[in-house]
Amino acid sequence: MLKVERLLVNYKTLEEFKKFREYGIQELSMLEDLQSNIIENDSDSPFYGIYYGDKLVARMSLYRVNKRFDQYFSPQQDFLELWKLEVLPNYQGKGYGRALVDYAKSFNLPIKTNPRVKSGDFWSKMNFEQVKYEMERDKGENPLVWYPSGVSEQ
Amino acid sequence: MLKVERLLVNYKTLEEFKKFREYGIQELSMLEDLQSNIIENDSDSPFYGIYYGDKLVARMSLYRVNKRFDQYFSPQQDFLELWKLEVLPNYQGKGYGRALVDYAKSFNLPIKTNPRVKSGDFWSKMNFEQVKYEMERDKGENPLVWYPSGVSEQ
Numbered sequence: 463m464l465k466v467e468r469l470l471v472n473y474k475t476l477e478e479f480k481k482f483r484e485y486g487i488q489e490l491s492m493l494e495d496l497q498s499n500i501i502e503n504d505s506d507s508p509f510y511g512i513y514y515g516d517k518l519v520a521r522m523s524l525y526r527v528n529k530r531f532d533q534y535f536s537p538q539q540d541f542l543e544l545w546k547l548e549v550l551p552n553y554q555g556k557g558y559g560r561a562l563v564d565y566a567k568s569f570n571l572p573i574k575t576n577p578r579v580k581s582g583d584f585w586s587k588m589n590f591e592q593v594k595y596e597m598e599r600d601k602g603e604n605p606l607v608w609y610p611s612g613v614s615e616q
Numbered sequence: 617m618l619k620v621e622r623l624l625v626n627y628k629t630l631e632e633f634k635k636f637r638e639y640g641i642q643e644l645s646m647l648e649d650l651q652s653n654i655i656e657n658d659s660d661s662p663f664y665g666i667y668y669g670d671k672l673v674a675r676m677s678l679y680r681v682n683k684r685f686d687q688y689f690s691p692q693q694d695f696l697e698l699w700k701l702e703v704l705p706n707y708q709g710k711g712y713g714r715a716l717v718d719y720a721k722s723f724n725l726p727i728k729t730n731p732r733v734k735s736g737d738f739w740s741k742m743n744f745e746q747v748k749y750e751m752e753r754d755k756g757e758n759p760l761v762w763y764p765s766g767v768s769e770q
Contacts, residue, residue, distance in 0.1 A: 483733075484733070484756070485733065486733050486756075486758040487746060487749045487754070487757075487758045487759070488749055488751070488754070488756070488758075490749075491748070491749035508751060523755075523756060525751060525752070525755060543755050543756075545755055545756025546756050576756070579637075579638070579639065579640050592641060594645070595641045595642055595644075595645035597642070597662060597679060598679070600641070600642070601677075601679060601697050601699055602638070602640075602642070602677060602697075602699025602700050602730070603641075604640040604641045604642075605641070
């Protein structure tokens with residue numbers, strides 16, 4: 463059984479994040495906020511991850527979006543935006559990705575993600591579905607969504 | 617002088633789009649709409665491109681976002697969202713990318729894009745700047761913006 467943990471903002475975690483391909487302005491901003499004491503050491507981050515020993519090998523970011531901004535689900539409701547789901551190369555194919563997605567599903571809220579185009583097979587195994595593309599809403603995204611019971615496309 | 621053209625939705629264009637890495641649900645949706653006559657052959661697409669002979673070698677998508685949705689610019693105003701800027705591998709380093717970006721700038725509206733992390737050098741040469749990251753707004757994005765004269769960060 464893989465243990466999913468909420469990741470804390472500290473120098474060790476931020477250093478481990480550099481091993482992930484999707485390292486970007488979000489992580490840099492967390493580092494700056496830590497360095498300038500805008501956020502406390504070991505405060506909660508929006509990231510969840512799985513450790514192998516003391517090495518972070520998989521992660522994702524989750525954010526609960528208020529229903530006012532829901533353009534995907536019916537009835538309109540709070541949902542989770544999931545991004546930067548990533549498993550380090552030597553640890554792929556071992557269920558880490560699925561464990562993270564299952565964790566996200568355990569909140570029983572609809573989930574929206576915008577994965578890289580090449581990861582379609584994985585998301586389909588996770589029961590995520592394509593939405594009908596709408597340019598005004600989706601622009602350059604390839605949104606995939608997961609509907610808990612009782613929820614449908616908007 | 618490279619000529620930037622608005623691309624028309626037809627089977628030839630949609631076939632050429634398949635050569636670009638960032639082919640996704642947007643293009644598939646255009647194909648379906650064409651096949652089911654929801655859109656007319658040769659209608660305007662949100663894509664602009666450059667041909668070398670009769671081969672499409674560079675493209676981008678542009679969409680004018682209404683000021684009501686502007687969370688990036690001050691004063692709040694209509695802006696252009698730019699995505700899927702891409703030059704085919706054998707045609708890179710020849711000014712095609714710059715020609716497309718210059719075309720986008722010629723509308724004299726602020727521009728926002730969310731490029732792949734690795735293309736930072738190009739965008740910095742194009743005078744695009746990083747915004748201050750805000751999770752509620754930017755989620756997994758790495759937004760870069762271009763400010764025309766008189767426009768600043770929100």
